[in-house]
Amino acid sequence: MTISLDLYRPKALDLPAPHAEAVRAPAPARITGVGTAVTAESYSQQELLDIFAITDPKIRSVFLNSAISRRHLTLPPQDSEGNRVSEPQGDLLAKHARLAVDMGLRALQSCLDDTGASLRDIDYLCCVTTTGFLTPGLSALIIREAGIDPSCHRVDVVGMGCNAGLNALNATASWARSNPGRLAVMICSEACSAAYTFDSTMRTAVVNSLFGDGAAAIALVAGDDEPAAGPRVLSFASHIITDAIGAMRYDWDSDQSRFSFYLDPHIPYVVGAHAERVVDRLLSGAGLSRSAVKHWLVHSGGKKVIDAVRVNLGLTRHDVRHTTGVLSDYGNLSSGSFLFSYERLLEERVVEPGDYGVLMTMGPGSTIETALVQW
Structure with missing residues (x-):
């Protein structure tokens, strides 16, 4: 007996012919605007040493050798004798809420002005902060205060520290890419004046000598018909140094x-x-070497951090000029520092179409975050 194998072969299905044109991947999100804001008062390191009557030579050396010229801070109130009083944690949380909302709103408006958009155009809002805890989050407070449409999609990134701006940018760029033509905004607002401690330890001296108040916002839109002024956000790469998870903590x-x-x-x-590990992984995904990158925007984490990154990546002082300039003029602004550097790069008007840039932040985890952009 012979059995025909044709009985067991699947019959060809009558399917429509495939599309002649393959479906294109969504266009990358493009940064279309940036804005920054700081608190009203700024102080030199010497002025701060005088205000708080710090005489310990070691602590004074930390302040004066920090490569920081001035920082914007909201100092504690004075008592009847003119001495600065220590604020309890409840007062610090209230200070954080007040400053973070105020700076965030001003950075947002500056960003929208740069973009040529209005508050009613915002469809997605991501807010980043580490210098205080808020429930409801900063995004809800800013939506209420600014009068943004309450149906706006929103996300709060809290507690991730100085690297958080790029973590949030990843989420914001992804939303924009999934929603072409719709405006997504990210705000980093850090009231470092609300996250301090007074004692005589070197641990406290290093922290108190470093941070300043500041907020930054950027707008992103995806779509082939968007203007080509800002860079496209191409990819991200991260690395957590788990052996150093307790090296930066709050x-x-x-x-x-x-x-x-x-x-x-x-x-x-x-x-x-x-x-090197995380930067080379970021660039290898695009088939690039470090020499192909014309613009480096690194978090202003501190003089030693910047020097260590520069040396290990083989960068010049000119490559990190905006990073060191922001550190000098503002101190470490935590999550939004790299956007202050980005704003300064744009003000130079040296960027050309096709240029690649690397954004880099470092923070608790210990974590290194990177992003590749192209104009």
Whole structure:
């Protein structure tokens, strides 16, 4: 008996012919505007040493050798004798809410002015902050205060630290890419004046010598018909140095009855040693070498951090000129620092179509975040 195998072969299905043109991937999101804001008062490092009557030579050396000229800060109130009083944690949280909303709103408006958009155009809002805790989040407060459409999609990124701006940019760019033609905005608002501790330790001295108040906002839109002024956000790469997970942390200090930031003195060298790995992975995905990158916008984490990253990546001082300039004029602004550098790069008017840029932030985890952009 012979059995025909044709009985067991699937019959050809009568399917329509495939499309002649393949479906194109969504266009990358493009940065269409940027804006920044700071608090009203700024102080030199010497002025701060005088205001707080700091005489310890070691602590004074930390302040005066920080490569920081001025920082915007909202100092504690004075008592009847003119001395600065220590604010309890509740007062610091209230300060954070007030400053973060105010700076965030001003940075947002500056960004929209740069973009040529209005508040009613915003379809997605991502807010980043680490210097205080808010429930409801900063996004809800800004939507209410600004009068943004309450149906706006929103996300709050809280507690990720100085690297958080690129984590949030990843989410914001992804939303924009999935919603072509719709405006997405990210705001980083850090009231570092609301995250301090007074004591005589070197740990506190390093932290108090470094941070400043500031906010930055950027707008993104995806779509082939968008103007080509700003860079396209091409890709991201991350690296968590798990062996150094406690090297940067913001946790409860029982002695002070408040949250306190800790920064390990070895962290600049740890971050620097791992910078090549994540940057090369970012660039290899696009078939690029470091020499192909014309613009480097690195987080202004501190003089030693910047130097360690620069040396390990083989960058020149000119490559990180905006990073060091922002550090000098504002100190470490936490999550929004790299956007202050981005704004300065645009003001130079040296960027040309086709130029590649790398954005880089570092923070708790210990974490290095990177993004590749192209004009």
